[in-house]
Amino acid sequence: MSINIVIRELSTIDDMKKAEALQRLVWDDPSTVIYPHMLISFARSGASMLGAFDGDELVGFLLGYLGLESPTSDRPAMTNLKLVSQRMAVMPAYRDAGIGYELKLAQRRYAIRRGIRLITWTFDPLISRNAYLNIHKLGAIVRDYTRDFYGTEVGPLTHFGSSDRALVEWWVTNNRVEERIHRRRPPLTLAQYVDSSVMIVNPTQPASRGYLQPSETITMPPSQLAMVEIPDNISDIRDDDPDLAIAWQKHLRETLENLITAGFIITDFVRGEHEGRVRTYYVVSHKDAVLSRIVGSSS
Numbered sequence: 001m002s003i004n005i006v007i008r009e010l011s012t013i014d015d016m017k018k019a020e021a022l023q024r025l026v027w028d029d030p031s032t033v034i035y036p037h038m039l040i041s042f043a044r045s046g047a048s049m050l051g052a053f054d055g056d057e058l059v060g061f062l063l064g065y066l067g068l069e070s071p072t073s074d075r076p077a078m079t080n081l082k083l084v085s086q087r088m089a090v091m092p093a094y095r096d097a098g099i100g101y102e103l104k105l106a107q108r109r110y111a112i113r114r115g116i117r118l119i120t121w122t123f124d125p126l127i128s129r130n131a132y133l134n135i136h137k138l139g140a141i142v143r144d145y146t147r148d149f150y151g152t153e154v155g156p157l158t159h160f161g162s163s164d165r166a167l168v169e170w171w172v173t174n175n176r177v178e179e180r181i182h183r184r185r186p187p188l189t190l191a192q193y194v195d196s197s198v199m200i201v202n203p204t205q206p207a208s209r210g211y212l213q214p215s216e217t218i219t220m221p222p223s224q225l226a227m228v229e230i231p232d233n234i235s236d237i238r239d240d241d242p243d244l245a246i247a248w249q250k251h252l253r254e255t256l257e258n259l260i261t262a263g264f265i266i267t268d269f270v271r272g273e274h275e276g277r278v279r280t281y282y283v284v285s286h287k288d289a290v291l292s293r294i295v296g297s298s299s
């Protein structure tokens, strides 16, 4: 982080009012806002409420509350706890400066101090910035996809009547995660995947106005590793070309559902120049090859 940002826990009602204002700025819809009276209750009941400050100004916010790893299990709660991460927001002018990443690392420290090994959250898998942060920078994985997680009514969490979400699992004490966040072992680059002829299950074409067009066919990978392309600019597509955005939503839903059903897990997300333009891809690995290494604690 080049700017002088301080990350600290939020604890006062004034902090909570700032968190409310930041949510209003980012989501611009009162129905989506978690209000200060709820936030202060969370904070006083052991939730992880983190803020990123530039001076007195709250420019980033992240809430995490306790949940159950297996909600339907009768396991004692102390052996079944996870942290559910919710509502990460960074002010637009402060994005892409590593603030989201630092907030997540602070959340990870909160979890490890309390013996919690798993943090989960959901995200729209068409938003490549979020995929890059969650999967590539933090080393989280995805093996669950939910259709219309927040329903289908018009609102800031839906797009064209759909709110599909990927469930992120961040196994915070796992070796792979440690390696990724401490940059001990550089992850493979897009160029290395391409050079190794890793299969792309949905080869795309540039369409009108230069936006990527999803492929009409999806080829299931014959090997244990493959890539899935998404556009790196879905918010522009959603603004400019709703039909293309809807086509992408349907296409990614079908692709990820098929891959997950066939036993694939999202294990990385790569971004780089390919064929003369910036491209972004999920990397999927078959669970038989990777599951024991990427899920759970290493110690």
Ligand SMILES: CC(C)(COP(=O)(O)OP(=O)(O)OC[C@H]1O[C@@H](n2cnc3c(N)ncnc32)[C@H](O)[C@@H]1OP(=O)(O)O)[C@@H](O)C(=O)NCCC(=O)NCCS
Binding pocket: 026, 087, 088, 089, 090, 091, 094, 095, 096, 097, 098, 099, 100, 101, 102, 121, 122, 123, 124, 128, 129, 130, 132, 133, 232, 233, 271, 280
């Ligand atoms: C998601 C969000 C919190 C991330 O915060 P942030 O401070 O910008 O995150 P970071 O800077 O730590 O990481 C963003 C990364 O994405 C990269 N990125 C930017 N645009 C990208 C794109 N189109 N495709 C892929 N990666 C992209 C950035 O370069 C950066 O990586 P780098 O550090 O290697 O350069 C912020 O974008 C936000 O508030 N979004 C709106 C609300 C939201 O979506 N919340 C999350 C719901 S799950």
